[in-house]
Amino acid sequence: MTIQLTNPSLNSPFKKPSRHWELDSKGIPTGRCKEDRRPSAYIVPVPQARRVSGQQEFAYDVEGSANTKTNDLVNRIRERLDAWRSLPPGQWGVTYETARLLTHWRNIARERPLFFCQVEAAETVIWLTEVAPSNKAFQDLAEAAAKHSEAANPELLRLAMKLATGAGKTAVMAMLIAWHTVNKARRANSKMFTDAFLIVTPGITIKDRLRVLMPEAQTRSTNVYQLSHEI
Numbered sequence: 325m326t327i328q329l330t331n332p333s334l335n336s337p338f339k340k341p342s343r344h345w346e347l348d349s350k351g352i353p354t355g356r357c358k359e360d361r362r363p364s365a366y367i368v369p370v371p372q373a374r375r376v377s378g379q380q381e382f383a384y385d386v387e388g389s390a391n392t393k394t395n396d397l398v399n400r401i402r403e404r405l406d407a408w409r410s411l412p413p414g415q416w417g418v419t420y421e422t423a424r425l426l427t428h429w430r431n432i433a434r435e436r437p438l439f440f441c442q443v444e445a446a447e448t449v450i451w452l453t454e455v456a457p458s459n460k461a462f463q464d465l466a467e468a469a470a471k472h473s474e475a476a477n478p479e480l481l482r483l484a485m486k487l488a489t490g491a492g493k494t495a496v497m498a499m500l501i502a503w504h505t506v507n508k509a510r511r512a513n514s515k516m517f518t519d520a521f522l523i524v525t526p527g528i529t530i531k532d533r534l535r536v537l538m539p540e541a542q543t544r545s546t547n548v549y550q551l552s553h554e555i
Contacts (some may be wrong), residue, residue, distance in 0.1 A: 364395035446499040476518040
C-alpha cells in the first residue's frame with residue numbers, strides 16, 4: 325500500500341518535534357499523525373525468502389521482534405535532557421562560558437538560527453560531560469553511556485551523535501570545538517576540556533569540505549565559529 329502525504333513535514337526544524345507519523349507493526353507508515361516525539365528505535369529491514377519469480381519487498385517487524393531494537397538509553401537521556409533544558413540558567417550546572425554558548429545557540433530569533441537537532445546534539449554531549457557525572461540523579465545515565473563506550477572502545481571514551489543527511493553536522497562539530505576551546509582557554513588545567521582536535525573523514529571530498537573547521541579558513545563571511553557576542 326502506498327501512502328501519499330500532501331504535507332509530510334509536521335514540525336518546525338527549529339523546535340523540538342511535537343508530532344510524528346505513525347508506523348504499523350511492520351514499520352510501514354500508516355498515514356496517521358500521532359502526538360509527541362517519536363521514540364528512538366532501530367527498524368532493521370530483512371528481505372523475505374526468495375521465490376522463483378517476482379521481486380519481494382523488505383519485511384519490517386517493529387514490535388517484539390529481533391529486527392527491532394528500542395534505544396532505551398537514548399530515550400532516557402532525551403527525557404532527562406528535556407527536563408534540564410527547561411531549567412533556569414542558574415540551575416544548568418555548567419560553566420559560565422558553556423551557559424553563554426547554550427543561550428546563544430538556543431536563540432531562534434537570531435539571523436541564522438540553528439536547527440533543534442543541532443542544538444540537541446551539542447546539548448547531549450555537554451550534559452553527559454558537565455552535568456550528569458556530577459549529579460547523583462543522572463549519574464546512572466553517565467555511567468551507562470561510559471559502559472557502552474568502554475565495551476566498544478576500551479580506555480577511550482567516545483560519545484557519538486547521529487544526525488540525518490543535511491542536518492548540519494559540520495556546524496555541530498564547530499559548536500563542540502568552540503565549547504571545548506572557550507572553556508579550555510579559561511581553565512587551562514581542566515581535564516574536562518581540550519584544545520586539540522582530530523577530525524577523521526571517510527574520504528578526500530569530505531576532508532576538503534571540513535576545511536572550514538580550520539582556524540585559518542575563517543573569514544568575515546564564512547566563519548563557522550562566529551558568535552553574536554564575546555564569550
